[in-house]
Amino acid sequence: xxxWDPNAEDRLRDAALELFLERGYENVTVAEITERAGxxxxxxxxxxxxxxxxxxxxxxxxxxxxxxxVRAADDTLPPFEALLAALVDAAGALTDQAPLAxxxxxxxxASPELQERGRTKFAAATEAVADALRDRGCAASEATLLAExxxxxxxxxxxxxxxxxxxxxxxxxxxxxxxELATHLATVNPATLLHP
Amino acid sequence: xxxWDPNAEDRLRDAALELFLERGYENVTVAEITERAGxxxxxxxxxxxxxxxxxxxxxxxxxxxxxxxVRAADDTLPPFEALLAALVDAAGALTDQAPLAxxxxxxxxASPELQERGRTKFAAATEAVADALRDRGCAASEATLLAExxxxxxxxxxxxxxxxxxxxxxxxxxxxxxxELATHLATVNPATLLHP
Numbered sequence: 001x002x003x004w005d006p007n008a009e010d011r012l013r014d015a016a017l018e019l020f021l022e023r024g025y026e027n028v029t030v031a032e033i034t035e036r037a038g039x040x041x042x043x044x045x046x047x048x049x050x051x052x053x054x055x056x057x058x059x060x061x062x063x064x065x066x067x068x069x070v071r072a073a074d075d076t077l078p079p080f081e082a083l084l085a086a087l088v089d090a091a092g093a094l095t096d097q098a099p100l101a102x103x104x105x106x107x108x109x110a111s112p113e114l115q116e117r118g119r120t121k122f123a124a125a126t127e128a129v130a131d132a133l134r135d136r137g138c139a140a141s142e143a144t145l146l147a148e149x150x151x152x153x154x155x156x157x158x159x160x161x162x163x164x165x166x167x168x169x170x171x172x173x174x175x176x177x178x179x180e181l182a183t184h185l186a187t188v189n190p191a192t193l194l195h196p
Numbered sequence: 197x198x199x200w201d202p203n204a205e206d207r208l209r210d211a212a213l214e215l216f217l218e219r220g221y222e223n224v225t226v227a228e229i230t231e232r233a234g235x236x237x238x239x240x241x242x243x244x245x246x247x248x249x250x251x252x253x254x255x256x257x258x259x260x261x262x263x264x265x266v267r268a269a270d271d272t273l274p275p276f277e278a279l280l281a282a283l284v285d286a287a288g289a290l291t292d293q294a295p296l297a298x299x300x301x302x303x304x305x306a307s308p309e310l311q312e313r314g315r316t317k318f319a320a321a322t323e324a325v326a327d328a329l330r331d332r333g334c335a336a337s338e339a340t341l342l343a344e345x346x347x348x349x350x351x352x353x354x355x356x357x358x359x360x361x362x363x364x365x366x367x368x369x370x371x372x373x374x375x376e377l378a379t380h381l382a383t384v385n386p387a388t389l390l391h392p
Contacts, residue, residue, distance in 0.1 A: 078383040078384075080383060080384055115319075120312065123311075142376065144352060145349070146377070148344070148345075149344075149345050149348055155344070156337055156344075159340075160337055181342070182382060185378035185381050185382075186378060186382060187276060188274075188280060188375070
């Protein structure tokens with residue numbers, strides 16, 4: 001038996017997603033995942049802390065990655081463009097992950113516990129982005145507002161892309177969702193805003 | 197001893213908030229709250245399910261209230277204006293609650309458990325609003341995007357208003373935050389959007 005299998009991580013992830021979708025996330029044990037993958041508990045521990053980690057491993061880096069990109073964006077860009085550039089950067093890491101992302105989303109949707117974890121993850125991303133926007137000179141609460149809108153754009157784009165990955169790539173989806181939101185907000189009547 | 201105290205609910209809430217701020221939410225028991233308020237466990241149970249309920253009692257109605265207002269908004273309004281009108285409606289219920297909201301926010305900020313509960317609450321509001329926007333003819337994922345942006349506007353407005361309640365009322369804060377987000381999104385260069 002080989003001591004190291006170059007596909008072990010993928011095999012474990014595929015086995016876990018299969019089982020989560022078949023039986024429900026809560027009802028699957030790590031032992032069942034390793035059995036389905038034909039690998040050992042030790043192999044599992046090499047790649048994942050626990051079964052939840054199989055779903056969220058990559059996205060734990062999202063907050064730091066986004067914040068770094070926001071800070072690195074061209075100084076002359078207005079804040080929302082800097083944020084958009086960062087979202088497009090982050091999307092780069094996900095190329096070719098659409099089928100995986102779609103399965104992961106189906107698993108998360110079926111479990112309140114995982115939905116909460118997903119919200120925590122996006123909240124962490126929002127906070128990291130807001131901090132980075134403050135470093136670019138945004139006022140505190142304005143930074144939070146823009147970060148929340150940016151993360152909403154990202155989530156919408158991610159959802160559309162995992163639903164129909166062949167229609168457009170993720171960076172394009174992000175730009176489309178931002179343009180769509182801009183169009184809707186532009187319809188708000190400034191007169192209503194100023195004279196309720 | 198009177199069997200019914202017209203101020204019991206307020207006294208219990210004030211005592212609870214005081215104790216949460218003094219000792220941290222996790223370290224306070226219902227017995228300590230009723231003792232501080234000079235009331236009984238039975239009085240407490242008349243108004244609140246548990247100590248967490250003291251913080252979230254009012255906001256449990258938010259999703260249904262927002263959804264109802266979105267559905268009731270004038271048919272001719274574009275979706276984001278209908279949503280904005282609903283947010284302004286919901287704000288009406290909070291008039292004069294700024295000091296309470298500020299205390300509540302300080303308690304929630306100090307507790308990861310409560311932050312999670314707060315996120316769950318806003319997620320429920322987002323979903324209810326998105327459903328209502330779909331009923332008005334929005335496409336599914338567009339409705340989610342607008343609902344997320346709308347709830348972000350509401351949260352920002354709520355935060356600014358609880359921080360400085362005398363500068364402007366909550367409906368004005370909501371309109372200002374929406375206008376601010378619209379201005380930022382308008383700076384996004386359509387050329388960048390279409391030709392990455």
